[in-house]
Amino acid sequence: MSLVAVPECAISTLSGIFDVMNAFSVLPKETPGLLAPAPFTVEVVGREAGPLDLASRVPVMVERGIDAVTTTDIIIVPSLFISPNGWEQGRYPELVAWFKAMHAQGALLCSACSGIFLLAETGLFDGMETTVHFGYARTFAETFPRVPSHPERVLVIAGKNEELITSGASMTWHDMVLYLISRHAGATAAQTVARSFALQWHQDGLAPYIVFEGRTDHGDRAIQTAQDWVATHFSVVNPIEEMVKRAGLAERTFKRRFTAATGLSPIAYVQRLRIEDAKRRLERTESPVDEIGWQVGYEEPAFFRRLFKRVTGLTPGSYRRRFRIPDYARSKKKTV
Structure with missing residues (x-):
């Protein structure tokens, strides 16, 4: 499993996903419901190996550059801080090309919150249902008009082989990782991890969290x-x-x-x-x-x-x- 780090990443999402997906290696082996050996090997990847300062000024260690990763089963892009000026496309062509190559080999492409901004540059999500943080919904629609998004939805699974996975606002990465654990290790394992980390499924959707703000940029x-x-x-x-x-x-x-x-x-x-x-x-x-x-x-x-x-x-x-x-x-x- 490849967890992608770029300078715009939020440390809380990246580290949270890493810890939960790595639970099989760190929780007590006698924990009921966990599998042995661990079903996931999680590593942080990026354009190049080495220390990387993230948006919140907290450094993270990129374990491998993508040029050294020739195969992976799951790619996750965590939350990104989007500038008030929007998302500037084309900054990470190497990553976009790598996403497409790994997808062609069968990898799942997953985004947490605003991570879809980077994944959408592949064009693989064009015409596919997605979700995104509701605070970035308008910017995303303007940036990627060919990608339908539903910010009120917690988790959207799309693609011919259900290989395009997006989660919505902020902590819905919980739902994404629990879904991935259930998909690859079984529902019992997902329930065990949820209990261990006190994670909850957002089963009521995100509509209760969305604050209504009437559109005022119309010029009328x-x-x-x-x-x-x-x-x-x-x-x-x-x-x-x-x-x-x-x-x-x-x-x-x-x-x-x-x-x-x-x-x-x-x-x-x-x-x-x-x-x-x-x-x-x-x-x-x-x-x-x-x-x-x-x-x-x-x-x-x-x-x-x-x-x-x-x-x-x-x-x-x-x-x-x-x-x-x-x-x-x-x-x-x-x-x-």
């Missing part, structure tokens, strides 16, 4: 005026009627231009704003769910609950339990 001033107003008035009755007035457009024209500019219909846009505010209230207050629904603009509790689950994948109660700050982490005022 009339629509922007409506967006600016509704950003703080989404809970009022009939907000779309007021948005139309403020845009100064005919209703049909407004709805058409709004959808073209933001990618959402006006009603869907308002719903996303309301649900986003409800999420914050569930995280930070003790208010009852029905009261929160009313506060964000819904008089019918059942409708609010259905809409919340449709958008986030979780019921309001489940969302609160998952994302509220636990009592032990809350600051406590000292008394004198």
